[in-house]
Amino acid sequence: MGCVSSKKKLSKSDLEFLEENTEFTKDQIIEWYEGFILDCPNGELTKKKFIQVYRQFFPNGQAEAFCTHIFRTFDADNSGKIDFKEFLMAINITAKGNxxxxxxxxxxxxxxxxxxxxxxxxxxxxxxxxxxxxxxxxxxxxxxxxxxxxxxxxxxxxxxxxxxxxxxxxxxxxxxxxxxxxxxxxxxxxxxxxxxxxxxxxx
The missing domain is CATH 1.10.238.10 (EF-hand)
Known part of the structure; x- marks a missing residue:
């Protein structure tokens, strides 16, 4: 865990944006970020990695097609990658949203x-x-x-x-x-x- 400090830091503006636009606390956002950056040191989650993670939850099925649809919805700017802000905004809606x-x-x-x-x-x-x-x-x-x-x-x-x-x-x-x-x-x-x-x- 000691290597986290040398990796990309969450910008103050992104932290403030997520505090205002999600139901997560500052500490929860930072905790999510540290986990995200450990898995994605460059700060971006690729579709391939996303499918790998999602597949673990559904070992008996084929996750690729469904993950592609979810990924497209998470990828708000159509960049082909999910950054932390996109990731947490989507998690907030799917896990905590009304x-x-x-x-x-x-x-x-x-x-x-x-x-x-x-x-x-x-x-x-x-x-x-x-x-x-x-x-x-x-x-x-x-x-x-x-x-x-x-x-x-x-x-x-x-x-x-x-x-x-x-x-x-x-x-x-x-x-x-x-x-x-x-x-x-x-x-x-x-x-x-x-x-x-x-x-x-x-x-």
Missing amino acids: PEKKLKWAFKMYDIDSNGSIDRQEMLKIIESIYDLLGAGGSQNASNGMNPSRDPDDTPETRTSQIFAVMDEDKNGVITEEEFIRGCMSDRVLYQMLTADTGDPDR
């Missing part, structure tokens, strides 16, 4: 082409990547309403159709951010599934 903030972040992940709405192909791609991530074991997915191994009719395609039946209120073939948030807030299983959260959106 339900609406989590849903706004999740919507950005599903809206692959960033045009402000989710079409069926975009939804299908993310759902397929979640099924790949969960693998065939089914143990991790029971908590969020997904269990592709148990029911042969439960495929990404059928799941996508079910989601659109609930969320696409005006039946125009796309889901807006407002429809996405309303649909998740009114359906606990959808909320858990689409945000990978085991809590209740009312909490």
Whole structure:
């Protein structure tokens, strides 16, 4: 741990920004930073490293596709790398954010082409990547309403159709951010599934 002092320091402006814009304390931010800089001495997290870390949490599945979507959402400036500020802002939303903030972040992940709405192909791609991530074991997915191994009719395609039946209120073939948030807030299983959260959106 003694080598931390010789590595990149967290700038005062970044520290102040994160104190103002996250729910982490100054000490927590510094602790997160020290861990981040140990793993990423140059201050940037590559997609390859991100996938390596994420894969540890889902040893039975294929993490690459889902991680690519998450990485794209974390990488706010589209640089192909995640700096500490981007990393902690995303962690703050996914770990500490209120339900609406989590849903706004999740919507950005599903809206692959960033045009402000989710079409069926975009939804299908993310759902397929979640099924790949969960693998065939089914143990991790029971908590969020997904269990592709148990029911042969439960495929990404059928799941996508079910989601659109609930969320696409005006039946125009796309889901807006407002429809996405309303649909998740009114359906606990959808909320858990689409945000990978085991809590209740009312909490």
